[in-house]
Amino acid sequence: MSAREIHVIVVGVSVAGIKVAKTLATFGKTGGYPNLRITLVDRNAYHYHALGAPRSIVDKEFGKKLIFPLSTLLTPHEADPYSPKHRFIHAELTSVSATNVILSDGQSLPFDYLVLSTGARNRLPANLRSSTLADAQEEAARMHDTVARAESILVVGGGAVGVEMAGEIGHAYPDKSVTLVHSGPRLLPLNFKPAISEGAVTKLKKVGVTVYLNEKISIPADTPFDCTIRPLTLTGVSGREYTSDLQILVTGTQLHTEYMESLESALGTPLRDARGALLVNKYLQLDSPQFTNIFVPGDVNNLPAGAKFALKAAEQAANVAQNLIALIKAPEAGKPAVLKPWDGSLMNLILVPIGRNMGVFQGMGLTLGNSWWGDVMARNMKGKDYFLSQKEKDFPPRKP
Numbered sequence: 303m304s305a306r307e308i309h310v311i312v313v314g315v316s317v318a319g320i321k322v323a324k325t326l327a328t329f330g331k332t333g334g335y336p337n338l339r340i341t342l343v344d345r346n347a348y349h350y351h352a353l354g355a356p357r358s359i360v361d362k363e364f365g366k367k368l369i370f371p372l373s374t375l376l377t378p379h380e381a382d383p384y385s386p387k388h389r390f391i392h393a394e395l396t397s398v399s400a401t402n403v404i405l406s407d408g409q410s411l412p413f414d415y416l417v418l419s420t421g422a423r424n425r426l427p428a429n430l431r432s433s434t435l436a437d438a439q440e441e442a443a444r445m446h447d448t449v450a451r452a453e454s455i456l457v458v459g460g461g462a463v464g465v466e467m468a469g470e471i472g473h474a475y476p477d478k479s480v481t482l483v484h485s486g487p488r489l490l491p492l493n494f495k496p497a498i499s500e501g502a503v504t505k506l507k508k509v510g511v512t513v514y515l516n517e518k519i520s521i522p523a524d525t526p527f528d529c530t531i532r533p534l535t536l537t538g539v540s541g542r543e544y545t546s547d548l549q550i551l552v553t554g555t556q557l558h559t560e561y562m563e564s565l566e567s568a569l570g571t572p573l574r575d576a577r578g579a580l581l582v583n584k585y586l587q588l589d590s591p592q593f594t595n596i597f598v599p600g601d602v603n604n605l606p607a608g609a610k611f612a613l614k615a616a617e618q619a620a621n622v623a624q625n626l627i628a629l630i631k632a633p634e635a636g637k638p639a640v641l642k643p644w645d646g647s648l649m650n651l652i653l654v655p656i657g658r659n660m661g662v663f664q665g666m667g668l669t670l671g672n673s674w675w676g677d678v679m680a681r682n683m684k685g686k687d688y689f690l691s692q693k694e695k696d697f698p699p700r701k702p
């Protein structure tokens with residue numbers, strides 16, 4: 303048992319942040335470090351289970367369930383309520399120094415260890431913009447109602463999220479005109495087999511979605527993509543015109559890591575790549591010898607695109623938690639910590655529901671594109687609830 307006070311700050315409490323925080327909280331309680339204190343910081347007062355966003359836009363009740371209060375993630379059910387060891391602060395990280403984080407509410411918090419898991423931003427309706435839980439509930443409901451009102455919907459981007467969105471809308475609203483346009487030669491990431499892409503096209507057509515490949519659409523820079531009804535005609539490189547009253551753009555994410563600027567200028571070296579992703583070493587530490595106590599799991603780091611998945615964010619977070627525990631235990635053990643390198647594995651399976659009954663799957667040696675078995679796998683493994691029941695286990699039971 304160690305009496306040392308250890309302060310860990312986790313900024314960005316989503317897939318990666320939740321995994322690190324839960325693992326460390328359990329370690330503090332059962333591993334002999336009762337004074338391990340975890341401060342969670344997020345600009346949102348809630349966690350949004352974004353994996354379920356494609357279903358949320360067609361099922362309002364389901365959408366409500368994707369939103370979890372962060373204030374109850376660790377406190378009080380993980381900590382002694384009379385002497386809370388952990389806390390949640392609803393604020394945005396604005397800058398980082400060698401010893402402290404500065405938050406939008408003006409607080410400057412010292413840390414022994416810092417986890418930066420601020421992820422990457424998706425456009426609406428693949429994400430929410432609200433800061434409070436009540437506003438998030440309203441925002442999710444509003445986006446659902448917008449999709450319900452729209453008569454013609456254009457989805458731009460044929461990655462997994464675009465295919466899932468188009469498939470859900472096509473299935474739920476057979477009378478709407480739904481078009482999916484993709485700039486590449488086939489749908490879904492190109493490291494998966496062509497049979498998966500072909501299966502996706504066939505199954506999207508079955509739910510009434512029109513698919514165009516090799517089509518780059520020119521989009522006016524001021525198009526807000528705020529999930530509101532806005533009749534618009536966009537033109538593709540083919541010369542074809544796409545008229546719709548709702549446009550959904552799912553062509554990639556944006557990084558917001560401006561909070562690193564001051565530390566970069568203090569050091570005189572970049573800590574981010576050209577996109578804004580935080581540079582990491584093989585242990586997932588911020589790639590700078592001065593900051594072996596700062597870790598960066600998840601979508602915000604500069605690992606390749608094949609690592610930008612919830613599954614990979616959670617694996618990296620588990621790796622980070624293990625390394626943090628090794629560092630925390632080192633003084634009592636009287637020997638240097640042995641850190642575990644990230645294994646570098648990229649996403650090698652894909653599971654994409656297309657509406658409630660169909661889907662494609664590749665993984666575990668199986669390639670299920672047009673096959674009926676793809677429908678069975680997608681429906682049973684993901685399509686029922688988009689992994690919501692697994693996420694619910696991280697939080698205390700909801701009040702009825």
Ligand SMILES: Cc1cc2nc3c(=O)[nH]c(=O)nc-3n(C[C@H](O)[C@H](O)[C@H](O)COP(=O)(O)OP(=O)(O)OC[C@H]3O[C@@H](n4cnc5c(N)ncnc54)[C@H](O)[C@@H]3O)c2cc1C
Binds near residue numbers: 356395420463600
């Ligand atoms: C619609 C959709 C469907 C998806 N489906 C799948 C899927 O089926 N399978 C899969 O593996 N992956 C899927 N993904 C990808 C997956 O959601 C991400 O890879 C994963 O969420 C990354 O987790 P993260 O913890 O790194 O970051 P994020 O989930 O992006 O979370 C970042 C957190 O940091 C907070 N934050 C950001 N900046 C600040 C700041 N300055 N100060 C304080 N807080 C901040 C945010 O509020 C947020 O809570 C999907 C993504 C989307 C959008």
